[in-house]
Amino acid sequence: DAGVIQSPRHEVTEMGQEVTLRCKPISGHDYLFWYRQTMMRGLELLIYFNNNVPIDDSGMPEDRFSAKMPNASFSTLKIQPSEPRDSAVYFCASSSDLPRINEQFFGPGTRLTVL
């Protein structure tokens, strides 16, 4: 079975540019999560969806960040405009509904570098 798929795996961009990260969750999973990992702040939840609906976006740092899930098999995280402090590894994860809601399966991550 394919796991969580993320693209691109690496992204290098210049400050001010728009960045779009993509995620395909595991088929049949109802929950999708976006995380950011940095050395300074560790692994932080940005937003999560249940059945394509955003449930908790309290971790989204500011208005420059937005996330969508137009259907059960695709989600995007967009940063516009990007800043150097956005440089991090962004993970997408998915999980199924009860009883395994807590077991989140992570994608390989997108390493973002903003120059």
Next chain:
Amino acid sequence: EDKVVQSPLSLVVHEGDTVTLNCSYEVTNFRSLLWYKQEKKAPTFLFMLTSSGIEKKSGRLSSILDKKELFSILNITATQTGDSAVYLCAVMTTDSWGRLQFGAGTQVVVTP
């Protein structure tokens, strides 16, 4: 403010040694505690603990939760170089279904 604190931050051991990692938490409305292993890529799930005193075991790894003292330990026996990784602890509360709050992690290096 909710807190998840892991200790030690890092350690180096020799192959064959036993390692004990700690995770303490201060959260309201605790639901479950999870352990993940992160090598050079994405975290992979190890254990989920919900009840006190019940040991979860998988091969050489085991974990237990103490809800009275608010901590969990992860043990790795007979360590191998493949156990080298960052071990992350995360806590979920009943307030926000699905939201995991992660600790900073413990970096384990196993030398031959």
